[in-house]
Amino acid sequence: MRAAALVAAAVCGLAAVHIVAGTPGVLALAAGLAVLGLLAALARIPAAPPSRPAALRTRDEPDELREYPSYRRVREAVSWAPVSARHYDSVTRPLLVRLVAAALAERHGVDVHREPARARELVGEDVWPLVDPGRPGSGGPSAPGPGLADLRTVVNRLEELWTDD
Incomplete structure (x- = not known):
């Protein structure tokens, strides 16, 4: 409804400008409307978060942890998860599923794909x-991904799965 009203207003404006200023006026108004449309679309794009949310940052990360690429990949996947549900579903969740599957298989003898209920x-x-x-x-x-509290719960549960017998 709102979009239809905006389109109708733009068409009326273009018609009025054509009557008053001719083709050059229509081109100028059309360019202005295009710029406004781009600005409106740009305003809807969510801002990127810092490289890691403050809640997941450690002030004094040991140098030896920085040298582990797997650690960095996990950290980055988890830190970006709250930003987008699509990112969580395509990057973070598959990683967490692999970690859960490994913990369940090694520590509990459960195949997550064959025994989903267990x-x-x-x-x-x-x-x-x-x-x-x-x-x-x-x-x-x-859509935003899961919040930091949910991600902490998942990580804590993973740790419990690795240590429980």
Whole structure:
């Protein structure tokens, strides 16, 4: 409804300008409307977060941790997860699923893909939706991903899965 009103106003404005200023006026107004449309679209793009959210930053990260590329990949995947559900579904969740699957297989003898009910029981009802390998992706580019508190819960549960017998 709002978009239709804007289009109608733009057409009326173009017609009025054509009557008053002719073709050059229409071209100038059309260019101005295009710029306004681009600015409106730009305003809807979410801002990028800092490289790592402050809640996940460690002040004195040991030098030896910086040398582990796997650690850096996990850290980056988790730190960007709250920004976008699409990022979480395409990058972070597959990583967490692999980690959960490894913990369940090695420490509990459970195959997450063949025994999803048992895996869900061990992982917990609160965490399972975040690491369920069968869950379809959200697909929404502008929807936020899970919050830092949820991600901390997943990481804590992973640690528990590795240490429980």
